[in-house]
Structures are given as C-alpha cells and as structure tokens.
Amino acid sequence: MGLKLSSKKRAKRSDLVDQQLQKDLIQENQTIKIIVLGTGDSGKSTLLKQMRIVFQGGLPENDKKLYKDTIRANIIRDMVSLLKAAEDLEISLNESNKSLAKYFYSSVTPDSESLNQELAFQNRSKFQIPDQLIFINNYTWRVVDVGGQRSERRKWIHHFDDVDVFIYIVAISEYDQQLFEDSAINRMHESMSLFNKTANSENFKEKNCILFFNKTDLFQKKLKTSPLSKFFPDFNFENDPQSGHEFFKQKFLSIGRNHNRHIFTHFTCAIDTDSMKLVLEAVNVTIIENHLKKDGFI
Ligand SMILES: Nc1nc2c(ncn2[C@@H]2O[C@H](COP(=O)(O)OP(=O)(O)OP(=O)(O)O)[C@@H](O)[C@H]2O)c(=O)[nH]1
Ligand SMILES: [Mg+2]
Numbered sequence: 001m002g003l004k005l006s007s008k009k010r011a012k013r014s015d016l017v018d019q020q021l022q023k024d025l026i027q028e029n030q031t032i033k034i035i036v037l038g039t040g041d042s043g044k045s046t047l048l049k050q051m052r053i054v055f056q057g058g059l060p061e062n063d064k065k066l067y068k069d070t071i072r073a074n075i076i077r078d079m080v081s082l083l084k085a086a087e088d089l090e091i092s093l094n095e096s097n098k099s100l101a102k103y104f105y106s107s108v109t110p111d112s113e114s115l116n117q118e119l120a121f122q123n124r125s126k127f128q129i130p131d132q133l134i135f136i137n138n139y140t141w142r143v144v145d146v147g148g149q150r151s152e153r154r155k156w157i158h159h160f161d162d163v164d165v166f167i168y169i170v171a172i173s174e175y176d177q178q179l180f181e182d183s184a185i186n187r188m189h190e191s192m193s194l195f196n197k198t199a200n201s202e203n204f205k206e207k208n209c210i211l212f213f214n215k216t217d218l219f220q221k222k223l224k225t226s227p228l229s230k231f232f233p234d235f236n237f238e239n240d241p242q243s244g245h246e247f248f249k250q251k252f253l254s255i256g257r258n259h260n261r262h263i264f265t266h267f268t269c270a271i272d273t274d275s276m277k278l279v280l281e282a283v284n285v286t287i288i289e290n291h292l293k294k295d296g297f298i
Contacts, residue, residue: 031140032291033162037198038169039191040149040180043214046270047169048132048145053273054280055136131159136284139291150181153194160203164294165287167210168195168256172248172267173218176226186231188248192255199256206260208290210283211252213245217269 036044052059059067083101086093093101134141144159146152174187198204220241228244229235237243245267256263264286266279 030138031142032164032287033142033144034165034167034287035144035146035159035163036167036169037146037156037194038148038212039171039187039194040147040152042148042169042171042174042191043212043268043270044145044148044169047167047212047214047268047276048143050270050273050276051134051141051143051280052132054277055134055141055284139288141287150179156198163203163207165210165290166199166204166207167212168199169212169214170195170248170252171215171218172213172245173215173222175219175228175244175248176222176231188231192251195252196255200258205258208261208286209256209263210286211256211263211265212270213248213252213265213267214270216241216245216267217272219244 036047038044049059083093132143132145134143144163146156146159170191171187174191177187179185179187179190199209223239223241223244227239228247229239232247235244235247237247249265253263253265264283266283268279269275
C-alpha cells in the first residue's frame with residue numbers, strides 16, 4: 001500500500017519522535033514552577049518585578065507603559081479622594097488649588113480616560129499577570145503571583161498543581177496594622193494564620209519553603225514610635241530591629257517547621273534592587289539545589 005512507510009523511513013521518523021520527546025523532557029525538567037503567596041500588600045508582585053529586573057535586565061516596554069498609566073490613574077484617584085475629604089471637612093482651597101481641583105475632577109470623567117486608566121480603577125489584582133516566565137541560564141522559572149487579599153485567595157487553589165518552590169512573604173512592618181478587609185484583625189496575626197493554613201496544607205507540607213520577611217525598612221522606622229510589645233505582649237526583648245526579626249522568624253518557623261522540609265529565611269526590602277540582587281542570587285542557588293535534589297542529581 002502507498003500509505004505504508006518503508007522500514008527505513010519508519011526508523012527515521014521514530015528517531016525524530018525520540019529526539020523531540022527528549023527535547024521536551026529536558027525543557028520540562030528545566031522549568032521550575034514557583035508560587036509566591038502571602039497576605040495582601042506584603043510585596044509579592046514587587047518581588048516578582050525585582051526578579052525580572054535582576055535576572056532579565058528590566059521590565060518590558062509594554063509593562064512600563066501599563067505601570068505608567070496605573071501610577072497616573074492612582075495619583076488622580078487619590079487626589080480626588082483628598083479633594084472630597086477637603087470638601088467634607090470644609091477646608092477651603094486657594095485659587096491655584098481650585099484650578100488644580102478642576103483639572104483632577106475632569107480627569108476622572110469616563111471619556112477622558114484611556115482604557116488602561118479605566119482598568120486601573122478596578123481591583124489591582126486585575127493587573128497581575130498570574131504566571132510569568134523568567135529565564136536564568138538553562139532554567140526557566142514559571143512564577144505564579146496571586147492576589148493576597150481574602151477575596152483573592154479562593155483562586156489560589158487553581159495554581160497549586162506541580163509547584164516546585166513555595167515562597168511565602170510576610171510584611172514584617174505590619175505588626176501594628178489592621179487588615180484592609182477586616183479592621184478588627186491584626187495583619188501579622190492574619191499572616192501567621194495564613195502561613196499555617198498554606199504551609200501545613202496537603203499541597204505544601206512536604207515542600208521546602210522560602211520565607212521572606214519583607215518591608216524591613218518600614219519595620220525599622222516604625223519600631224521607634226510603635227513598640228512591638230504593645231501588639232505582641234510575649235515580645236520581652238529590646239525593641240530593636242534584630243530582636244524583632246528574630247522574634248517573628250521563630251514564630252513563623254514554629255508554625256511551618258516539620259521533619260520533611262527546610263525553611264529558608266530572608267529579611268528583605270523588596271523595593272531596594274541592590275539588596276534584592278544579593279537575596280535573589282542566594283534564592284537562585286537554593287532553588288537550583290532544590291531542583292537537583294528532587295531529581296536525584298545531588
Ligand atoms: N517601603 C517598602 N515598600 C514596599 C516593600 N515591598 C513592597 N512595598 C510596597 O508595598 C506595596 C504593596 O506591594 P505589592 O508588591 O503590590 O504587594 P502584593 O503582595 O503583590 O499585594 P496584593 O497583590 O494586593 O496581594 C507597593 O506599594 C510596594 O511598592 C518594602 O520592602 N518596603
Ligand atoms: Mg500583587
């Protein structure tokens with residue numbers, strides 16, 4: 001039959017299929033799926049931006065444009081809030097402020113907004129690109145960045161399959177703040193309870209974890225006026241950053257520690273690219289070692 005391949009052709013085709021399968025396997029082996037979790041505002045998306053700056057040499061032009069529009073929209077929205085508050089509090093504006101006010105009010109009419117600006121007024125999570133690729137030498141990090149507020153967390157489960165590395169971010173400066181979603185709840189308590197739920201869940205309980213204590217810059221500043229013991233009465237140490245770091249590190253380690261995994265900790269200021277470069281290089285080593293161990297290479 002004409003449709004039958006000669007045995008030589010069949011062998012060649014089979015070789016090609018084998019080669020492709022091998023290529024796919026290598027490609028697959030070298031893709032590392034990383035999920036970044038933590039409560040709202042802890043710094044997850046900022047960490048991802050720094051990963052792209054440090055390992056990819058910057059952000060793509062399209063993203064920059066989107067951020068520019070978002071920043072502009074946020075400024076306008078916040079100015080309008082301030083102006084409305086001034087009105088409510090009967091604070092009178094001088095002439096130059098009045099013309100500025102007119103400009104800001106007119107900027108929020110629907111027909112004067114670009115599509116991006118309009119989008120910027122919606123929930124910030126809509127701007128998050130949940131799944132981003134970062135190329136580092138022979139490896140591809142597939143980094144999943146989710147929204148951390150309570151309403152966003154129900155979507156997390158869709159990203160839990162095949163996770164290789166679990167990063168959890170705590171905003172250490174939030175020890176004296178209440179949740180945006182529920183003003184009766186302390187943000188640090190929320191973060192500890194969320195860490196308990198996720199780190200000890202079926203999906204992650206045997207996975208190594210990289211734990212970031214972020215916003216150390218704000219933590220340092222805040223301690224001067226907002227004593228830690230006021231919010232955590234079991235903090236019986238000097239009210240200084242080092243003691244505070246150690247205190248929260250032990251709290252989180254005691255929540256997540258078990259015999260099947262390591263928890264690697266880092267204290268970070270995610271908005272500082274120079275310091276994040278060093279942290280992310282250390283994280284890269286941890287991630288590669290983790291990957292090689294999983295595949296039985298070391
Ligand atoms: N001062 C300071 N600000 C930070 C730091 N890390 C992040 N931020 C700021 O904190 C805000 C929230 O950061 P995001 O990265 O958007 O937080 P997120 O965890 O992605 O928040 P959601 O997506 O809402 O869950 C942003 O304005 C960041 O610039 C830090 O280490 N220090
Ligand atoms: Mg985010």
